[in-house]
Amino acid sequence: MAEKYEGNEKDIFDYEHHQATTTPQNGVIVVVDHSNIQPPFGVVIATLLYCAEFVSAAILSSMYHETDDQFWLGLTITFMLVPSVLTQLTLIFVHRDLRRDRPLVLFLHLLLMGPIIRCIEALAVYFQAGKEEEPYVTISRKIRLREGGGTPMEWEVGHSERRLATHRNAFKRTAVIQAFLGSTPQLTLQLYATIQEKYMPYTRVALMSITLVSITYGALVCSVLAIQIKYDDYKVHVRPVAYLCMVMWRGLEIATRVTALVLCSTALTYWVAPVVLGNLLFFLLHPWAEFWMRRTSLPEHVEKNFSKVGTTVVLCMVTLLYACINVFCWSAVELDFAHCELIEKRQRWDRLAIYYSVRLAENIFLIVLWYFFKSDFYEYVCAPLLVLQLIICYILGVAFMLLFYQYCHPCRRLFRHNVDDCLRCVCCRGGAARQPPEVTLGLTPQGPYPPDLTSQLGFERETHILNDILDVA
Secondary structure, three states: OOOOOOHHHOOOOOHHHOOEOOOOEOOEEEEOOOOOOOOOHHHHHHHHHHHHHHHHHHHHHHHHHHOOOHHHHHHHHHHHHHHHHHHHHHHHHHHOHHHOOOHHHHHHHHOOOHHHHHHHHHHHHHHHOOOOOOOEEEEEEEEEEEOOEEEEEEEEEEHHHHHHHHHHHHHHHHHHHHHHHHHHHHHHHHHHHHHHHOOOOHHHHHHHHHHHHHHHHHHHHHHHHHHHHHOOOEEOOOOHHHHHHHHHHHHHHHHHHHHHHHHHHHHOHHHHHHHHHHHHHHHHHHHHHHHHHHOOOOOOOOOOOOOHHHHHHHHHHHHHHHHHHHHHOOOOOOEOOOOOOOEOOOOOHHHHHHHHHHHHHHHHHHHHHHHHHOOHHHOOOOHHHHHHHHHHHHHHHHHHHHHHHHHHOOOHHHOOOOHHHHHHHHHOOOOHHHOOOOOOOOOOOOOOOOOOHHHHOOOOOOOOHHHHHHHOO
């Protein structure tokens, strides 16, 4: 998979800065200039977050060692090393280093410095690109959405562009792993330690801030990858205002979720574990239960060299990551093991509404439990105001999510339903005669189905969607 040009990196050029033929054949615009490669900002950001979190966690661990806090020390080191090791394994797997003679790179991975050398390699490829003319590797095809419809396009993909795409995809995977298998438990632990010890050293505050940024960035990557996977045939261009909406949506959602869990755990320590484990088990078993109910076989070609056992192990790891994401925030994708692409590509508004309704009710329940069973530590805190703030912050996060899907989603013109349809149906629920008989979840169709613009391409897609599946992992 890594040797192919992966689908979610097909949008790494700006159409306005390229020279395209004015007389396309069969309505397809052919882009012939592929020298303008976008900088690998995602690679740099993921590397900086990785290094900052590792260094701050190491400094905080030394502080715990000096104060002889063995419990906090052990958990902090665990949440620092486990995601770091998984990050090294992911980068080695994507770049196929075990099949090549690269002892220095493997040694740096053993020292947990793999992201640094990979970032240097990506920057070297970027700065050297375009200095020498290079033949293209393949032809990439997508549809550019416009007000009047879609414009099929194809363009050449060079060696440098493909190598940068591999680096970008690898770091997207590591950013998600670092965020939800490392930063999330680390933030939860340090916030709990702060409340229990009743003081906030600057090192711990710095680590908590970095982990919150890392989790928000990982959730942002999940959202963008979900869009690119579901709309693989289209040129996805996310505007800055859309990124702003997603940052506010994800930041508020994650911050209030972690705070609710930690506050409840300080008042009812042993009662929060069933809540978290119940969430985790539900999201772990739900995709497999649906797969069993459909009575289909495991998908093939997840990795060409994998056996059935290897495929099952990979799917279990993907499910674990999927469950960890959904415990704290919406993963933006639905796993479907009965489908060859492993991802449910329809926009499931019903599951989105159910998830946020249940999560809002669960957060309110946890906060109310904390309010009634809180300790004397909060006697100088206005508890009702804090409860109200947490509830409002989560509702604001949901509001930013609705704003994103209604106005800022790059492929919103392809939706058959949108947020305003649901709101109109909820407001007009009393007029049952006006509701279409097919609607059971408060949604009305906007009109006819969107046109199948992919038929305008007239040829098979160059890449397979399974190349993008591990981007979520």
